[in-house]
Amino acid sequence: MAGxxxxxERREQMxxxxxxxxxxxxxxxxxxxxxxxxxxxxxVFLAPALIYLIAFSVYPLLYSVNVSLRQYILSKPYLxxxxxxxxxxxxxxxxxxxxxxxxxxxxxTVAAVSIELLLGLGIALLLNRPIxxxxxxxxxxxxxxxxxxVVVGLSWKYMxxxxxxxxxxxxxxxxxxxxxxxxxxxxxxxxxxxxxxxEWTPLFVLLLLAGLQAMPxxxxxxxxxxxxxxxxSFVHLTLPFLRPFILIALLLRVxxxxxxxxxxFVMTAGGPGRATEFASLYAYRQAFSYYYVSVGIxxxxxxxxxxxxxxxxxxxxxxxxxxxx
Amino acid sequence: xxxxxxxxxxxxxxxVGLLAGLLVPGAAPAMAQxxxxxxxIMMQGGGWVGVTRELIxxxxxxxxINVEIEEQPYGALKDKAILEMSAKTGVYDIVVLDTxxxxxxxxxxxxxxxxxxxEKYKTPVDGYLPPQAQACVHQGKYYALPFEIDTxxxxxxxxxxxxxxxxxxxxxxDEFVDAAIRMTLDKNGKNPRDxxxxxxxxxxxxxxxxxxxxxxIALDFAPFMWGMGGDILRENGPKDFTVVVDSPETIxxxxxxTELLTKWHTSPPASTTFEENQQCDVLRLGKGAMxxxxxxxxxxxxNGSLGFEDTKVKGKFKFVPTxxxxxxxxxxxxxxxxxxxxxxxxxxDEAFQFAQWITTDNEAAVKYAKLGGASxxxxxxxxxxxxxxxxxxxxxxxxxxxxxxxxxxxxxxxxRQIFGEMASEALTQQKTPEQAxxxxxxxxxxxxxxAGYPNP
Numbered sequence: 001m002a003g004x005x006x007x008x009e010r011r012e013q014m015x016x017x018x019x020x021x022x023x024x025x026x027x028x029x030x031x032x033x034x035x036x037x038x039x040x041x042x043x044v045f046l047a048p049a050l051i052y053l054i055a056f057s058v059y060p061l062l063y064s065v066n067v068s069l070r071q072y073i074l075s076k077p078y079l080x081x082x083x084x085x086x087x088x089x090x091x092x093x094x095x096x097x098x099x100x101x102x103x104x105x106x107x108x109t110v111a112a113v114s115i116e117l118l119l120g121l122g123i124a125l126l127l128n129r130p131i132x133x134x135x136x137x138x139x140x141x142x143x144x145x146x147x148x149x150v151v152v153g154l155s156w157k158y159m160x161x162x163x164x165x166x167x168x169x170x171x172x173x174x175x176x177x178x179x180x181x182x183x184x185x186x187x188x189x190x191x192x193x194x195x196x197x198x199e200w201t202p203l204f205v206l207l208l209l210a211g212l213q214a215m216p217x218x219x220x221x222x223x224x225x226x227x228x229x230x231x232x233s234f235v236h237l238t239l240p241f242l243r244p245f246i247l248i249a250l251l252l253r254v255x256x257x258x259x260x261x262x263x264x265f266v267m268t269a270g271g272p273g274r275a276t277e278f279a280s281l282y283a284y285r286q287a288f289s290y291y292y293v294s295v296g297i298x299x300x301x302x303x304x305x306x307x308x309x310x311x312x313x314x315x316x317x318x319x320x321x322x323x324x325x
Numbered sequence: 326x327x328x329x330x331x332x333x334x335x336x337x338x339x340x341v342g343l344l345a346g347l348l349v350p351g352a353a354p355a356m357a358q359x360x361x362x363x364x365x366i367m368m369q370g371g372g373w374v375g376v377t378r379e380l381i382x383x384x385x386x387x388x389x390i391n392v393e394i395e396e397q398p399y400g401a402l403k404d405k406a407i408l409e410m411s412a413k414t415g416v417y418d419i420v421v422l423d424t425x426x427x428x429x430x431x432x433x434x435x436x437x438x439x440x441x442x443x444e445k446y447k448t449p450v451d452g453y454l455p456p457q458a459q460a461c462v463h464q465g466k467y468y469a470l471p472f473e474i475d476t477x478x479x480x481x482x483x484x485x486x487x488x489x490x491x492x493x494x495x496x497x498x499d500e501f502v503d504a505a506i507r508m509t510l511d512k513n514g515k516n517p518r519d520x521x522x523x524x525x526x527x528x529x530x531x532x533x534x535x536x537x538x539x540x541x542i543a544l545d546f547a548p549f550m551w552g553m554g555g556d557i558l559r560e561n562g563p564k565d566f567t568v569v570v571d572s573p574e575t576i577x578x579x580x581x582x583t584e585l586l587t588k589w590h591t592s593p594p595a596s597t598t599f600e601e602n603q604q605c606d607v608l609r610l611g612k613g614a615m616x617x618x619x620x621x622x623x624x625x626x627x628n629g630s631l632g633f634e635d636t637k638v639k640g641k642f643k644f645v646p647t648x649x650x651x652x653x654x655x656x657x658x659x660x661x662x663x664x665x666x667x668x669x670x671x672x673x674d675e676a677f678q679f680a681q682w683i684t685t686d687n688e689a690a691v692k693y694a695k696l697g698g699a700s701x702x703x704x705x706x707x708x709x710x711x712x713x714x715x716x717x718x719x720x721x722x723x724x725x726x727x728x729x730x731x732x733x734x735x736x737x738x739x740x741r742q743i744f745g746e747m748a749s750e751a752l753t754q755q756k757t758p759e760q761a762x763x764x765x766x767x768x769x770x771x772x773x774x775x776a777g778y779p780n781p
Contacts, residue, residue, distance in 0.1 A: 032334070035333060035337065036330050044337065045333075047336060048339040048340055074411055074433075075735060076433060078433070162593070162594050162595035180595055182595075183753065184753060269537070269539065270538065271537060271598070272536075272753035273746055274538070275755060288408070289739075290772075
C-alpha cells in the first residue's frame with residue numbers, strides 16, 4: 001500500500017475504508033456495519049458451515065471419543081460415566097466374536113466387491129457398444145441402486161425363503177435340492193453377497209461406463225493399425241485407462257461394504273446364531289441391545305481404523321499409472 | 326457492496342438460526358388447546374395391535390382422549406423405545422413391551438411408577454391373572470399393567486396325532502420326541518424311522534421350531550430345557566445369581582432339540598429363521614402337527630381369530646402344558662406384554678386411564694378377547710361370549726396360572742438374548758450343543774460379573 005502524503009489523505013482513506021480504524025475509534029457503529037468490513041466478511045461467510053461442522057461433526061466426534069474412554073451403560077444411567085481409559089477397546093479387541101465379526105465382514109466385502117467389479121465391468125463394456133435401446137437398458141440397470149437398502153433386504157428375504165422363495169422355486173425346477181439361504185450358517189453369507197451384488201453392481205456399471213466413454217480413441221485406432229487383438233487392446237489399453245475409475249469404484253464399495261449394516265439387519269438380524277453379525281452390527285448390538293454404549297463406540301472406532309487402513313492399502317495397491325506409450 | 330452486505334445478512338441470519346436451534350432445543354410454537362392425544366408404540370405384526378385399534382373409538386367416545394398407535398418391528402421396538410426414554414423426548418405416552426425388560430427400565434428410571442395411579446383410580450389389580458400381574462411388579466411397585474398374555478403352551482393337532490396312533494398329547498419329553506417323529510410324514514406317508522423315508526419330500530412336519538436367533542428361539546427351547554432338568558440361572562439370594570446353563574441337562578435338552586431338525590427332520594429346514602407368526606402359519610395351514618405357542622393368542626389364530634379366518638385346523642388343536650420328564654414339572658415362563666408409561670410422558674394420567682380401561686373394563690376386556698386378543702383380565706376368560714368362541718380356554722388357563730416368573734434383574738434381557746443365540750448356534754450346527762452351551766455360559770458370567778454379582 002502506498003504511503004500517505006498528508007494527514008488529510010490518511011483521514012480520507014480511513015473514512016472510505018473504516019476497517020482500518022482501530023476498534024476504539026469505531027464506537028457507535030452497528031455490529032452489522034463492523035461485520036460487513038472486508039477483513040471480517042470472510043469469517044461471516046464461513047460461519048454457517050463452521051458452526052454446522054462443529055455442532056454436528058466435530059463435537060459429536062470428540063464427545064464419542066470421550067464416551068469410549070468411559071463406562072456408559074444406557075440402561076443404568078445411575079452409574080454415571082466413570083473413566084476407564086482404554087478398557088473398552090481392550091474388551092472389544094479381546095472378544096473372539098469381534099474377531100469373527102471382522103473376518104465375516106472381510107469375507108463378505110471381498111466376495112461381494114469382486115463379483116460386483118467383474119459383473120460391472122462386463123455390463124459396462126456391453127453398454128458401451130452401439131446397441132438398440134441402450135438408453136433404456138442403462139436406466140433399467142441402475143434401478144436396483146435407487147431402491148432403499150431396507151426395501152432391498154426385505155424383498156430378497158422373501159425371494160430367498162427356503163419354502164416359498166422364487167429363487168428356490170427355480171432351483172427345484174432344475175431338480176436340485178436348494179440351500180436354506182438364510183437359515184444355514186454356510187449359505188447365509190453367500191445369500192447376503194447375492195443381495196449386495198444385485199443392489200450395487202450398477203454403481204460399478206455407472207462409473208466404469210463413464211470411464212469407457214471418456215477414453216481417447218486414438219490409441220485404440222493405433223493399436224488396431226499395429227495389428228493388436230481385441231484382448232490385447234483390452235488388457236493394455238482399456239484396463240489401464242480405466243484404472244482410476246476402478247479405484248474410485250472399489251474404494252467407495254469397499255468402504256461401504258465394510259460398514260454394511262442395513263441388509264444383514266433386515267434379512268437375518270445377525271443370525272442364524274451370530275453368523276452374520278458383521279462388525280457394524282456387532283457395534284450396534286453392544287450399544288443398543290446390551291446398552292454398553294461406550295463399548296459400542298470403541299468397536300466403531302476400531303472398525304473406522306480398519307477401514308482407513310484397508311482403504312490406504314487399496315490406494316497403494318492400485319496406483320493411478322499412466323498408460324505406457 | 327450492497328450485494329455483499331445482502332450475503333452477509335443472509336449468513337448472519339443462518340448463524341442466528343443455527344445457534345437458536347442448538348441452544349434452545351425445546352423451543353416450540355405455542356399450540357391452541359386441543360383434545361389430548363396419547364401416542365403408543367407397539368410391535369408390528371402383534372395380533373393385539375389390530376384388536377387395540379378396534380377398541381380405541383370406544384375409549385375416545387367415553388373419555389375424549391385420542392390414541393395413536395405407531396408400529397415398529399420387534400427388533401427395532403425396544404431400541405427405539407429405550408432411545409426415546411433415555412433421551413427424555415416425551416414422544417411416547419405408552420410403550421408396549423415384554424416384561425423381560427421391566428427391571429431394567431424400572432431401575433434406570435425410564436418408566437413411571439404406576440402404584441400411585443393404581444391407588445388414585447382404584448385399579449382392580451386383583452382381577453388380573455396373578456402370575457401375569459406379578460410380572461409387572463418390581464421391588465413392590467407396579468411399573469406396568471399386564472396387557473397381552475404370552476405364556477407358552479404346547480399345541481398338538483389331535484387329528485394328525487390320532488392318524489399316527491397317538492391318542493393323548495405327550496406329557497414327557499420322550500413321548501414328545503416319539504410323537505414328533507411319528508407325525509412327520511413324507512409324500513408316501515412314511516415317517517423318519519422308516520428306512521425308505523424321503524426327507525426331500527416331507528408333506529407334514531411333526532414339530533415346528535420357532536428358530537430365529539434371539540428371544541424367539543429362547544422361548545421355544547427353554548420349556549424343553551426345564552422339562553429335562555436344566556436351567557439358566559440359580560438364585561442364591563437377593564441380587565445373587567449364578568449361571569447354571571452349562572449343565573449336562575441343558576446340553577442333553579439342546580441335543581434333543583437340535584436333532585429333531587437335523588436328524589429326524591421333524592421341522593421345516595427354514596424353521597431356523599422362523600418367528601412365531603411363521604411357525605403358526607405352518608401349523609395353521611395344516612402342514613405341522615405340534616409347536617410351542619404363545620397362548621392364548623396364537624391358539625386363537627389356529628382357531629380362526631380376527632385376521633386368521635383362513636385356518637385349516639379350526640377345532641383340531643389341543644393346548645397342553647409343555648412336556649417334562651419326571652421328576653421335573655412342566656415349566657413355561659410368565660410371558661406378558663405390558664403397558665409401560667415412560668416417566669417423561671406429558672400425559673401420564675391419560676395414558677394410565679387408557680391402560681386401565683383396556684385391561685380391566687369388563688366390556689372392553691371381553692371385546693378384546695373376543696377379537697382374538699389375550700387379555701390378562703380373568704373375568705374375560707370365563708365370560709360366556711368368549712368361551713363360546715374359544716372353548717380351549719380352560720386348557721390354556723391351567724398353564725397360565727402355574728407359569729414361571731423371569732428373574733427380576735436388569736440383566737435378564739441380555740441373558741435371554743445370549744441364551745437364544747446359544748440355541749440358534751446349535752440348531753444351525755455352527756457349534757455343537759456342548760460348545761454352544763459352554764460359550765454362552767462364559768458370556769452370561771461376564772454379564773453378571775460386570776454388573777457386580779458376587780457369584781456369577
